[in-house]
Amino acid sequence: MRLTAERVDWTVHGHKLLDDVSLMVAPGETFGLIGPNGSGKTTLLRVLAGLRKPKNGRALLDDVPMSRMRQRDIAQTIAFVEQQAETLDRITVQQAVALGRTPFLSPLHPWSDQDDAIVSRALDDVSMRHLADRLWHTLSGGERQRTHIARALAQQPRILLLDEPTNHLDIRHQLSILQLVKQLPLTVVIALHDLNQAMNCDRIGVMEAGRLVDIGPPRQVLTVDRLRRTFGVYADILDDPIDHSRVMRFRNAV
Numbered sequence: 001m002r003l004t005a006e007r008v009d010w011t012v013h014g015h016k017l018l019d020d021v022s023l024m025v026a027p028g029e030t031f032g033l034i035g036p037n038g039s040g041k042t043t044l045l046r047v048l049a050g051l052r053k054p055k056n057g058r059a060l061l062d063d064v065p066m067s068r069m070r071q072r073d074i075a076q077t078i079a080f081v082e083q084q085a086e087t088l089d090r091i092t093v094q095q096a097v098a099l100g101r102t103p104f105l106s107p108l109h110p111w112s113d114q115d116d117a118i119v120s121r122a123l124d125d126v127s128m129r130h131l132a133d134r135l136w137h138t139l140s141g142g143e144r145q146r147t148h149i150a151r152a153l154a155q156q157p158r159i160l161l162l163d164e165p166t167n168h169l170d171i172r173h174q175l176s177i178l179q180l181v182k183q184l185p186l187t188v189v190i191a192l193h194d195l196n197q198a199m200n201c202d203r204i205g206v207m208e209a210g211r212l213v214d215i216g217p218p219r220q221v222l223t224v225d226r227l228r229r230t231f232g233v234y235a236d237i238l239d240d241p242i243d244h245s246r247v248m249r250f251r252n253a254v
């Protein structure tokens with residue numbers, strides 16, 4: 001499914017948090033959003049998730065403006081893993097993941113064995129099955145993050161939006177979650193601070209003070225000049241002799 005932002009502005013108290021942002025993410029594409037702190041990545045993800053309705057510009061799913069869609073239809077299509085997700089006190093991991101099935105339940109479609117199977121699969125995908133009965137408030141930061149990702153997977157979305165999904169994860173879980181996300185036959189938009197991880201996206205977009213200043217394949221976008229101008233760091237870009245992938249080595253702040 002295609003996800004589009006068309007000339008989106010978002011202003012709070014006279015500050016433009018998004019300034020004329022246009023973006024089209026193709027079906028099945030993994031699109032990385034990068035940019036310094038406060039550049040507007042979360043704000044843009046919230047617009048793309050249909051949680052914020054811009055006064056100027058619009059977000060579309062395929063050709064349908066999200067402002068015309070029912071919230072339930074959006075929830076059956078898009079899953080969003082937010083950076084600071086709500087605390088779910090006194091519920092177990094299993095119950096937290098089961099919340100991902102909510103948009104599909106109704107009196108005519110009550111909870112079924114199929115929902116159980118989907119929840120089990122999602123727990124397996126993020127290696128959380130062994131903690132399925134643990135209470136949420138006893139989990140570590142990384143375990144909570146994996147539970148949130150499992151909840152999003154249980155939603156079986158066609159579009160997955162992830163806001164820095166790896167920031168609490170140890171290196172093994174960072175790699176396994178990113179590999180999983182890349183393999184899924186979904187349209188994915190993922191905000192990342194780790195620019196070396198962003199190299200694995202199909203395309204990336206660079207946010208700077210609310211504007212999307214560059215879009216393209218990672219090798220084209222992540223240049224020494226871009227790292228200096230947008231991120232304020234001097235870096236070298238090295239060629240890995242094993243697989244000829246690009247590796248950024250950050251030297252010092254400008």
Ligand SMILES: Nc1ncnc2c1ncn2[C@@H]1O[C@H](COP(=O)(O)OP(=O)(O)OP(=O)(O)O)[C@@H](O)[C@H]1O
Nearest residue numbers: 012013015017035036037038039040041042043044
């Ligand atoms: N409700 C609000 N009122 C005022 N300013 C806000 C509000 N929400 C966000 N901002 C500001 O908008 C800017 C963009 O915030 P946003 O969270 O989208 O950035 P980000 O790129 O995701 O940052 P980070 O990398 O730190 O997570 C920031 O300067 C933030 O302080």
